[in-house]
Amino acid sequence: MKVLMVIPALGNVYGGPTQVILELAESIAKLGISVDIIATHANGSTNLDVPLNEWIIQKYHRVQYFPYLDFLDYKFTGAMTKWLFKNVDNYDIVHTNAIFSYPVLAAHWACQFRNIPYIATPHGMMEPWALAYKAWKKKLYFTLLEQPALQKASSIQMLASTEAEGIKSLHLKPPLVIVPNGIHSTDFASLPSPDIFYQQFPETRNKILIIFLGRIDPKKGLDLLAPAFAKVHEKFTETHLIVAGPDNTGFLSTAESYFMEGGCRDAVTFTGMLRGDMKYAALAAANIYVAPSYSEGFSMSVLEGMAAGLPCVITTGCNFPEAGMANAASIVDIDANQIADSLIEFLQDPIKAKATGDRARQFILENYTWDSIASKMLSVYQDLISLEK
Structure with a gap:
């Protein structure tokens, strides 16, 4: 199985989501699964000092960073978009992380175009408080772009039962799976x-x-x-x-x-x-x-x-x-x-x-250890891939 994880950025300033993706990728890769991560090189008001547009080999997985244009924090990236449409069908499943950021939207579009199953993890960004915060820039984007892309996902990962309960008012069609974060x-x-x-x-x-x-x-x-x-x-x-x-x-x-x-x-x-x-x-x-x-x-x-x-x-x-x-x-x-x-x-x-x-x-x-979380997530991937066949 080949898994592609997509996240807008992996800079340390973004806190938990960055740590989660790196830990999850490593833990799943330790189970014998091929895992790649792609992201922009954003790091808050600065950029990560990393090579762009090429694979960086980690101990258990690969990471590739792309340049971007920051506009209202949406991180537009033509280079990543082009790469996704060219390469996404090399993977069995795509796992996107976060919403309200262009790289994730581009990944959803590429998966739809190439007929690749994708699971979306909003990381709490669809919680009522989160949607209400700076709602002026989120509402139109969500209604016109984000929500239609989420409706075509194979599944949406919730990190907690209360998070799943909180998004019911959005009337999303894909099945929800609850897989929390973990620690070592x-x-x-x-x-x-x-x-x-x-x-x-x-x-x-x-x-x-x-x-x-x-x-x-x-x-x-x-x-x-x-x-x-x-x-x-x-x-x-x-x-x-x-x-x-x-x-x-x-x-x-x-x-x-x-x-x-x-x-x-x-x-x-x-x-x-x-x-x-x-x-x-x-x-x-x-x-x-x-x-x-x-x-x-x-x-x-x-x-x-x-x-x-x-x-x-x-x-x-x-x-x-x-x-x-x-x-x-x-x-x-x-x-x-x-x-x-x-x-x-x-x-x-x-x-x-x-x-x-x-x-x-x-x-x-x-x-809540990463070993048990990774096994659960791998089962979710396998189920979603089998449903697409």
């Missing part, structure tokens, strides 16, 4: 020393650390986290908030202003994006994980926080009710007071916090 259990077998993080950010040493791990973006709920943390910090003055993630939309100054207004900016460290041992050391240093999001497809950072054994406070917008049913996380409404109260509850009851973190770790390692 080996990454969490033994976390590095927190000292690695303390040395880089000494103001966090000897503090009770609450960590937010995600992009600095309006949908991540930092406007809710700021008043929530202000309430927490007033009661527990030794608390310190880590905001760890890239600012790929220029939202950082606005996010900082939320904490200034809350009077707690001095107790917040914005680290930028953390990678590798530094990210895992931050998780090892943290006492509580928080995700105040308005909307997620299926958050990789939530999985990481739970796999690290942290008690987690997440909103219903994170689309992870299963964690609540397993009593492995505190799930609250999208509300600053509820976020604050849940954080305070963990701080007041360390025994409960540790027990929740222990359950979280076990729950993720038993149910």
Whole structure:
């Protein structure tokens, strides 16, 4: 089987979706499947320094980058379009990732033209909040171009049951399959020393650390986290908030202003994006994980926080009710007071916090590893290909 994965961009500034595609591609390739990835070389306001229009051989798969013209973030790319129409029939199935970006639309058109089955993964971009955000530039594009292409997909992958429920109003015809994201259990077998993080950010040493791990973006709920943390910090003055993630939309100054207004900016460290041992050391240093999001497809950072054994406070917008049913996380409404109260509850009851973190770790390692996710996705591919024959 030959699989082509298409994503608008693989730059680190795009956070979770980039990580998901690379991890999924590698995990599927380890099962003996040929996997190629194509993307533009976009990386936020800059471009990746990579060869263009040629294959880059990775350990388990290949990647090819194409030049693009950025217009309203749609990433128009003639080079990729030409390549797709010429080469897409070399593959048994195409897996597109994201919507509201031209490269994915070009892939759908090429698949239709060459009669190749394709599965589309919107990564939470069809959630009601996501569709309503900047709706002025999405509505016409979705109605005229995106929705007709999605209607002809062989299937649409949802990352969570709640995401599938949320898009019913769009009346999409293809069958929905639910395949979540995952983590590598080996990454969490033994976390590095927190000292690695303390040395880089000494103001966090000897503090009770609450960590937010995600992009600095309006949908991540930092406007809710700021008043929530202000309430927490007033009661527990030794608390310190880590905001760890890239600012790929220029939202950082606005996010900082939320904490200034809350009077707690001095107790917040914005680290930028953390990678590798530094990210895992931050998780090892943290006492509580928080995700105040308005909307997620299926958050990789939530999985990481739970796999690290942290008690987690997440909103219903994170689309992870299963964690609540397993009593492995505190799930609250999208509300600053509820976020604050849940954080305070963990701080007041360390025994409960540790027990929740222990359950979280076990729950993720038993149910959400890339090995099991890759096997499930491969079964989906096989079913869709057999239906086309």
